[in-house]
Amino acid sequence: MNDPRSRWARIEAALDQLLDLPETARAAALARVAGNDPELHRQLESLLAQVGGESPLLDRPAFTTTATGADAPGSLAAGTLVGTYRVVGLIGRGGMGEVYRAERADGQFQQQVALKLLRTEAAEHFDRFQVERQTLARLDHPGIARLIDGGIAADGRPYMAMELVEGRPITDWCRDRRSDLGRRLLLFMEVCEAVAYAHRNLVVHRDLKPGNVLVTADGRIRLLDFGIAKLIGAVDEMNTQNAPLTPGYAAPEQLTGGAVTTSTDVYALGMLLFELLTGARPWRLAGLPLLAALDKVLRAPPPPPSRFAATLPQPPVPGRLLRGDLDAIVAKAVRKEPERRYAAVNALREDVALHLRHEPVQAREGARLYVLGRTLRRHRVLAASGALVVASLAAGAAGMAWQAHIARGEAQKEKAVKDFLVGIFQRNTVNNPDGAAARQTTAEQLLDSGAQAIGTQLADQPEVRGELFDTVADLYDQLEDFDKVATLEREQLADLQRRDGDRPSTQKAAAQAELGRALAMTSRYADAEAQLRAALQTMDRLHDSRSPARVQALTSLGLVAYHTRPAGDPAARDYTQAALDILEKYNPRSSDVLSAVQLLARIAEERGEDTEAERGYRKFVALAQSADFRDEPVALADADSDLGGFLAGKHRYAQAAPMLSDAVAVLEKAAGPEHPSTVLAKCEFARVLAAMNRRDEAAALLGQALATLERNQAAGGVPAIAPTRVQLAGLELARGRFRQADALLAHNLTMFLTQGADELHYRAATLGLHASVLFEMGRIAEAGRELDQSEQLLARAGNPNSAVHSSNLVTAARLAMMRGDPGDVAGMFRHAMTPPQPDEGLPDAYLSANLGLIETQLQSSEAGALKAAQDLLDRILASPDRAFIADWEARSQQLLGAALLRSGQAVVAEPHLLRAVELRSSLDDPDSPWLAQARVGLATCLIAQRRPAEARRLLDLAAKSEERQTALNESYRTSLQAARAQLAAGR
Amino acid sequence: MNTAASAALESDLTAPAEVRRMAAELIPLLYADLRRVARNERRRVDAGETLQTTALIHEAWLKLRDAAAFHDRGHFLRASALAMRHILVNHARDRTAAKRGAGAAHIRLDDIMELALPNDQALLDVNDALERLAALNPRLAHVVECRYFAGYGDDETAIALGLTDRSVRRDWVKARAWLRRELGPDGGTSASSP
Known part of the structure; x- marks a missing residue:
């Protein structure tokens, strides 16, 4: 046991013991842990000495993206001539080259320009450069700095002369002025307008960032360097990989070599909006290790601005103003997939405008x-x-919108599908020669026409047929027309049966699962269950334990079980859990994970x-x-x-x-x-x-x-x-x-x-x-x-102890009380009473049964009734939920008032009865019989105190309300009549 | 393909074969790009504004996206870390060799000058020490590879190695202590193996 490896294992185990202790306790424990092994003691001591402290070498990754070399001098001295321009001084330098302030050397204009000098290599592709330059020179918009001129400098470097803009980057400008949200959004919309103009002229900026979006002294925005990135890319080894990109503003497709389109600018605008709203960028990429930077830009969506702002000590705009619309707008602009972003800059601008007008946004x-x-x-x-x-x-x-399983490989098949879909539209035009009528055809009608055609045509192209079944079924699914989904899937299953007999196939499994789900969605649970079980069998035979179709079948079975099995049956939970297990393992980002988690919680x-x-x-x-x-x-x-x-x-x-x-x-x-x-x-x-x-x-x-x-x-x-x-x-x-x-x-x-x-x-x-x-x-x-029917149904549903049942018990007791049924009415109320859970408020069933019980006690003049009424009201008033159970307070106040009145304490009863009337007036319909009852109660109290005038007014009001009811329990009229009789007798 | 790096990979048997194979695929791409980054680095000025690692990211991502094997993120991270280690070590070796006039003419020294690399010898010392650590407990060496050579955080390291964040943190504390003791106060070598 003395090889270095096992020796180290011992040291490491002992070190772990020490590291488990708080730092201060380690030295003391050292001797105990090392025992009488002096070598172990020495090892542990020397290692512990190295824990903590700083290590300049190890505590920083070996290679980081730290930028260096910012202070190198410019290559051209003041006075140097470049084309017809004379250099005044260096403004700055970027990935693309150097920028100088310059003026016309021929004295024709006093105008100063920004002179951009590109890298020497660019000259090799001068013709391409010239083509790009001409395109850019055509851009003429107040929000875009003009490209004035271009050529080749004496040292062989291509140059461009641009309009010199004096201004501040938009983010700095807003920060310095502490601009409010509205101002920021208006500026942003101006930026969008300029970008949209360039897009209409087929120019993509490619490098939008605060440094290229300036606000001038008159408060207008001006965009710099439009299309320059492409221009540089055009001359640099015929690709754009080395074009300058800005961390956080570069879209994923720019990093992965995907097509750069107007969507790329939409992304950068989304990031710009983010920075305008929060004053910061979602990520700091400079200084991040390479792979972490890669991961951030390509995988992680930025946080919603509202949540991000909440983490800042002093956000420029309060996070709550960003929640909702603006979060959604930014999210839609900066989606990783270009096709999921705003289709055009104008759409982005329009959404911001809608938000400003408080209208629903499109994001x-x-x-x-x-x-x-x-x-x-x-x-x-x-x-x-x-x-x-x-x-x-x-x-x-x-339901779950499962991706249609369209095999994208075979171009021929795709073409047939495309032809077919185009055909649907053509048929519509033929059937509706009037263009306006054709346009009014709904998506659903188009689909119906297509679905019919699959049935009648394409008999000789089973592959295409199968694919179209899938596609059209998926579209019906989106329209939530599950009957039609079911019809299509049945046809497809028949096709497959003809072709394959009983041989299992993935298409068959998927069609069975789809059919089962469609049946479940239309509440045909028994048929659904049969189909879904058949789908699982097919999948088992294919050894498919994890396909999306299997997840769908399991989820749908969970749904069916949820609807058809009694609550105690674990089937719904088990199926759904099985689906979730697969999803969490193989597709954890699918929104179906959310659905499954949600369903499990509901179960x-x-x-x-x-x-x-x-x-x-x-x-x-x-x-x-x-x-x-x-x-x-x-x-x-x-x-x-x-x-x-x-x-x-x-x-x-x-x-x-x-x-x-x-x-x-x-x-x-x-x-x-x-x-x-x-x-x-x-x-x-x-x-x-x-x-x-x-x-x-x-x-x-x-x-x-x-x-x-x-x-x-x-x-x-x-x-x-x-x-x-x-x-x-x-x-x-x-x-x-x-x-x-x-x-x-x-x-x-x-x-x-x-x-x-x-x-x-x-x-x-x-x-x-x-x-x-x-x-x-x-x-x-x-x-x-x-x-009775309600109770029977509950029993059939296998859910006899639900809250509906509790409530039925109370109603049954009240019915028994009303009918004067022999038997233990009080016992019925007690039976209906479910004691409140510790972290729950007072449940309705508890309150209503309790009130009923006290009422029976009061009717049979039991001694404890008054005390019970007092206790119940106290509990209600002491409840933290008091504000939420005002209805019960009204009932309880009224009951206590009645109890006090019975025991001859009319004066004490009055405030309770008055409170009941007040509560009822605020809660109920003006003609509410509950309110009428409360008035009758108060009136009775006033009669007892010999205040007939007030009582009469209340009784008249109550009578008027009750007259307006078409049908009313006789107890309402009885109590009103009793009060009137008392009033008459008192007179 | 840089042969020295690939040879080094062949000998590093503490990583699973599949990961070594992936790393070998990644090395030429990452290597070429590191050089291109270095070249561009000399021209870029606007500190913090330009992502000079674009090309590197680009290549890595292409691999990540196109190769089915890289759909497993843990494997990709693990392989990239291994690749990065060998590239950086190889760079340092070539440069020290060049300084001694021992060839490696294909490396243009000035390309690399501005990269924020630590002192070559220090990096090589870490690498050597790491090989010794791997003989004691390979897992500790893998954690250092991910954290130091690839620059991963605890979470990425955990994914790459299939560990919990907690074990990564603990392993790092132990490995770091061991390395510091091994490298001595100035990052130099001292012989104090257990």
Whole structure:
């Protein structure tokens, strides 16, 4: 054991022990660790002496990009003649050569010029240089410094004479003047205009950066060196590799030898905008090791300006002003892939202008891509008033947008496909000879015509046929027309069956997976499951354990299980986890990772695993903020919406409110008001608004969401419409608008006759809430029937313990109380009471059952009722969520008032009853029966205090409200009549 | 292809064969570009404004993009680090040889002058010491290769070597201490092997 290697292993292990200790404790521990091995002691001591401290040699990479040599003198002395110009002095030097201040030597003009001297080699390609120069000389724009002249100097170096611009780099100018955001954006738009002008003249700048964008004394911008980079590239070994590039401003394609186009300038403009907004560049590349620099520019997207600004001690513009639009605009301009940037500088300029006008910006494609990648959306239905209903799930119409697997190799096949697609348009023109009519053909109609043609033509070209099936199915997928996707995939499977028989193939597996998903998306879960299982079998036979098609099949199976299995069944989680495992290993940047993480969190929430769910949602938010997804603001908005919704469901409204309000704002702009995610975020936010007693706003928001959903099937369909109506109905019930609540729920029940029969949760929720509405309206027999149906559906759904059930228990108890049923009504309320969780507010089920229980106690004149009412109110008033449960406070105040009144303490009761009326007036519809009841309660108290005039006024108001109701539980009228009788008797 | 570098690669058996093969592919590109960078370096002035490593990045990226093998980022980083080490060591060797008048005429000394390289002898000393360290624990030597010769941070080193950030930091502390002891206070050599 004495070879150097094992000897060192011992030393290293001992050293590790010492290094685990705090620095100060190491010396003391040395003797113990070394034991009686003097050599080990010596080794450790000498190594420890070298830990810490500085090592000029080792602490810096061996090779860095440090720049040197900035101070070398210019090569031309003042007075030297270059062409017709006389050198005045050196202005500066750059990668391209030297720049001098010079003046006309022939005395024709007094004008001074900037004289650029290029490298000698450039002369070898003088003809190319001249061609480029002429192009540049044609640029004539107030924002562009003119190229005046050019030629070859006496020392053989080509030169150019440019308009001499006296100005400051745009970033310095803004910094010195502390320009505000508006000023910066206006200047930036001016820059865009100049660049757009050059682009129209087919000139790309290629080296836009603050040093080339000057602001002159009159506050106008002037761009230098337009096209010079290309000019230099043109003369330098016929390539542009050695053209000057600016770290941070050079686009990825300039580093990888890709085509330099107008998009390259868009990228640099995006970086310029970033620097104007934050006062700094996202990366400092100078001094970075080579490979780190490579990695930054080619892989990492810059951080959103708003987040970057938040890290600066004194950002020139507050980060909050950058969040949203400007983040999205910069992100879109600086995408790594040129084709994903703004298509033109004008589009970039226009977006900045839209932002300044507070209109929605166009920077949203990336967001859209992300949103289309979502697997599922879920609608949590809020709880309201005594009836609380809970969420179930919604299958999002838009599923994973999987890349079409178009084999790009064979040119012939590609051409056939292209011909076919062009043919679709030609057929349209033939069918609609009127050009205007042809233009009005929708994308969907075009596709339909194409899909038909695949069926009838191309029989002799199975490869092309297969490819077109894929392409057109993918396009239908984008349009979220899953019935048509299913039809196409079926045809393709039939084709494959004819060709291959039962032989497995990747096409077959993919078609099966696509078909399965399309069926799942249209709620045909049993068929979907069969197809998806068949797809997995095909893949198994192909030994495919990780293809995108497999991930899709697994994810879709997870979705199906989520919808069809009881919450306790682990299938949904297991399938989705399997998909996520593959993605994390092989495709961790795919937005499908987000979808899978999101779905897992939702499954956990559904299973009641709150800790797991919260961890999942927070992971979703963290991922959406991570480098891989941060240029897609919608991903973050969506994650915020999910987490916010979850927290709101746990009554953590204060945390939820800002997340949801941000999410709604971002989604509305970036994804559009019709997008399912936007609609869902509105529903979640409405819940918080309702809890915050901003019920009018909540109702308006929900009304908007519902109108969108009813108008646009693609925004969600039945699985979104049903819970939105339930949510709005719950709110209407709470505001005392029973008729409206009834209408909404009846609408749902009618819908379920023809659509969405499998949506057991939503049907149960609708029936349960409807039962409580019917109860308030006095339609007791119907209420009882619907309650039973609701319970049956919950049992069928395998979800008998959901919150809908808790709420049903309360309704059942109230029905029993109303009917005077024999039996233990109090026990029923107790049974319905779920104790609050430690980090949760007071749950609705708890409050409503508690109130019901106290009411029964009060009715049977139990001694403890008054104390119980007092305790409950105290708990509500002491709750940190007090502001969010005003409805319950109103009920509780009223109940305590009634209890006090019964025990003869009218004077003490009055403030409680008054508070109930106040709260109700602020919360409810003016004609709300709840409000009427509160007035009757207060009136009774006033009668007891012999204040009939006030009492009468209240009773008249209550009577007027109640008269306006078409149907009302008799208890309302009874209590009003009782009060009137008392008033009459007192007179 | 620089033969000295490739020979050095052949003998460095502590890296996996696949990584050595990739590094051998990267060396001629990185080497040629380093020279071009050096040449351009002499002309550039505007400190911090011009990315003088463009060509180098360009070539490395072309490899990265086109070769299927480089889709594994860890392998690419590992191979690049190895390649960079051999290029820099080779440069230093050629230059010291040139100073002694021992040929290497293909290197134009003035091309390299302005590169921010450390003293040639110091770099060669680190390299020699590293070979001795590799005999004791190759992993420590790999960490130094990534951090010192390639200039990676902890995270990139971790990816390149398939370690956790934490082990990279710890390995670096140990390797650095060992090297400092080995190189002595002035970066010179002292014999104190364990």
